[in-house]
Amino acid sequence: MDVPESGAGGAAAGPNWAEGFPEPSYEQWRALVAGVLRKSGIAEERLAEEPESVLAAPTYDGFDIAPLYTAASPGTDPGLPGQAPFLRGYRPGGHARDGWDVRARHTDTDPAVLRRRLHDDLMNGVSSLWIAVGSARAPADGASARALPATALGEALTDVHLDLAPVVLDAGADYAEAAEALLGAHADAGVPDGRVISHLGIDPLTTAARAGEGPDLADPARFAVECAQGRPGLGLVVADGTLVHDAGGSEAQEIGFAIAAGTAYLRALHGAGLDLAEAARRIEFRLAANADQFSVIAKLRAVRGMWNQVLHTCGVAAEHRTMRLHAATSAAMMTRRDAHVNMLRTTVACFAAGVGGADAVTVAPFDSAVGLPDDFARRIARNTQSLLVEEAHLAQVIDPAGGSFYVESLTGELYRAGWAFFQEVEGAGGAAGAIGSGLLAERVDGVWERRRKDLAHRRAPVTGVSEFPHLDEVPLLRPADPAQRPPRGFAVRRYAQDFEELRDRADAQAGDTGHRPTVFLATLGPVAAHTARASFATNLLAAGGIAAHEPGPLEGAEAVAEAFAASGSRIAAICSSDAVYADQAETVARALKGAGARRVLLAGAPRDAYREAGVDAFAHRGCDAVALLSDLADVMLTDPGTRLTERASS
Secondary structure, X not given: OOOOOOOHHHOOXXXXXXXXXOOOOHHHHHHHHHHHHHHOOOOHHHHOOOHHHHHOEEOOOOOEEOOOOXXXXXXXXXXXXXXXXXXXXXXXXXXXXXXOEEEEEEXXXXXXXXXXXXXHHHOOOOOEEEEEXXXXXXXXXXOOOOOEEHHHXXXXXXXXXXXXXXXXXXXXXXXXXXXXXXXXXXXXXOOOHHHOOOEEXXXXXXXXXXXXXXXXXXXXXXXXXXXXXXXXXXXXXXXXXXXXXXXXXXXXXXXXXXXXXXXXXXXXXXXXXXOHHHHHHOEEEEEEEOOOHHHHHHHHHHHHHHHXXXXXXXXXXXXXXXXXXXXXXXXOOOOOOOHHHHHHHHHHHHHXXXXXXXXXXXXXXXXXXXXXXXXXXXXHHXXXXXXXXXXXXXXXXXXXXXXXXXXXXXXXXXXXXXXXXXXXXXXXXXXXXXXXXXXXXXXXXXXXXXXXXXHHOOOOOOEOOOEOOOOOOOOOOOOOOHHHOOOXXXXXXXXXXXXXXXXXXXXXXXXXXXXXXXXXXXXXXXXHHHHHHHHHHHHHHHOOOOEEEOOOOEOOHHHHXXXXXXXXXXXXXXXXXXXXXXXXXXXXXXXXXXXOOOEEEEEOOOOHHHHHOOOOEEXXXXXXXXHHHHHHHHHHHHOOOOOHHHHHHO
């Protein structure tokens, strides 16, 4: 990335904390790394030249995250806040004075309920409102309303001072009706056109992609420009990268598409009569913030540099190459199970969005994946932002991650990968062409399949779902959220969904019979020998809603077979140490098969000798947990047999 020198190197030198100590070298650190890895059994050929590469973590964008970054790591000069390339934000003073814009999303369809919730938000720290609005016409399929009817928007906004608290619309194909209702509400409230600061939120690209249709930008752009006349503070369109993120795409795909969408809207608005600088000012960008803290910080910084490059190429002066950036916490990372853990996810995401310099941030309530959020969840979401701004003082320092060897390097990597994807989308006819031809879906689906495999193998863990699940939790119940109806095109693919479907299936069986599906743990040898793998197996089974019955230390195949037969289970998992396996695993596997086990698992690495003795599958770190648990569910739920609890109650 070609950026100007910031002059940051001229700052006064601080104390030399290394004074008096021998100066360590990178090669010395590398030798220490090789020594540690050698003891862990890593092959010598992998340690020959760059042993630290063993610790590198791959990304979905074709580059690796190194275990250590130094001043020698490739990075970029980020410039200074308020100056091109705007990696550090377009405001010279950042958000140090007032913090960022705290934006709350609302999907209620009842105007009275929405009016109350809008008032609660604005009285308790929220500064702007993001409202789903739809046509006043009843859905053709006879279903309930998918959003607040546009004709009811004025009623819902009765208590809102619209010249102080802007409203951002999410109206999809009903953008014209919703925009007219919003502007009418401003007029009814006595807000002059020159003081309108709301945003129409028009986004035909996302609307078409979710509907599985080809986008039309010309008519929405003409309508937007008509609405802009005499309203200099009115925002018009949204370039939304969350479409890609929520469908399972990578960070570079998300920011690459967002820039492609912004470019498409820039062309459309310019074609409808706005000059380029004015058109750029009316576009808001939206990206997702998830719990991957550093990736969020880096992509928010990188996307500003990318937009600066686009506008520079278009001949827009530097003072007009700013970007209004809205970060919304990821819908894909949210879980229905152990939903309170979502509070932790959204806190980390909000932190990253603030550090990354988002101008507006939306924190989703922790129960948003379950259904329509309740008042308590909304309050926690509001207070998350208030705490980070008012108590943690997160906004007081501009770009606090700037200068970090890691963050600067990651920003550069994401810039390059995002720019490459932007160029690919442009080569396919721009954002509209990439959606219409299916190229965007094809590229995103490719990443999703890789991500889904990592999730299934628990290389990408989901706390409370695929790792450390709470088997006996009482699931939250919420009314259906009308905004969550399945689209015909791009969908929200939640990372937890495959495991949650297994949990639902097991819970349904438990609800129907009163007994949870259970696997017998054949815990061989003393407690010290079997505890680690028994705990691993229990955790793995719980991720699929399956309980584990641990009978205590067992000695010999005969004792195992007797305990298994008495349990009433149809599946057994052998758990112990490698040393015990060497002596007993094969005979125990044969004994379990002889006792009627439909499946015999072994907690440990696969071995042919164990397979030949009757072991059907191996539960180990990196195994395909979804496939394994699905097979167990098929066995237990189609032929449940006698349950432990049935035996205990008889």
